Amino acid sequence: MTLKLTYFDIRGLAEPIRLLLNDQEIPFEDNRISREEWAEMKSTMIFAQLPCLHIGTETIVQSAAILRHLGRIYGLNGSTESETSFIDMFSEGLRDLRTKYFTMIKTDYEDGKEAYITETLPGELLRIEKLFCTFNNGENFVSGDKLSYADYALFELLDIHLILTPTALNGTPALKRFHGRFAERPNMRLYLNKRAELNPFVSGNGKQ
Ligand SMILES: N[C@@H](CCC(=O)N[C@@H](CS)C(=O)NCC(=O)O)C(=O)O
Known part of the structure; x- marks a missing residue:
């Protein structure tokens, strides 16, 4: 089965998917397209947005659906209904914070960054952290x-906040240890070494 992940040449919504695929040694084509290529392709996409995963003959869009799909087929989705629900719940909580982060980055970086960090x-x-300690x-x-797809989403969310402010995790020791361990x-x-190059x-928008 061939896998092709199409997205822009940024971390954005695709990075947890790239982390999962790299960490699990699942071969895939990391198709990073330019804005010009996107202009050509946009109207062909289901929701006119990326990321998009081609997996065999299937096309999957929506970053959370892609991550969950990979979680299901590669055994990273919990072992019981209750575990899967916990993983989903955790991921949706992460998504809420990620949305706040990207809203600040995209619309209010200059004026809103400090308040975002401190408040x-x-x-x-x-x-x-409290939920993570369950x-x-x-x-x-x-x-x-047991590892799940949510661990990749968590790692990326913590990692981008450490770029925003290196002290981001000082008040959450369990998350800080997780980030260090997982890296x-x-x-x-x-993968992280390769990406760092x-x-x-x-x-x-280059703000982070
Ligand atoms: N809910 C979607 C959101 C996708 C999305 O916002 N994609 C942005 C990049 S992060 C995009 O395709 N932007 C280009 C455009 O809308 O033309 C998901 O999670 O995949």
């Missing part, structure tokens, strides 16, 4: 002993 972020991260006191993965998974380390922007 919005600490409470949001504390809530995520299983094994946060010493393993989101859903306990040292051998395939993650390989290219250093793509988090967002299309």
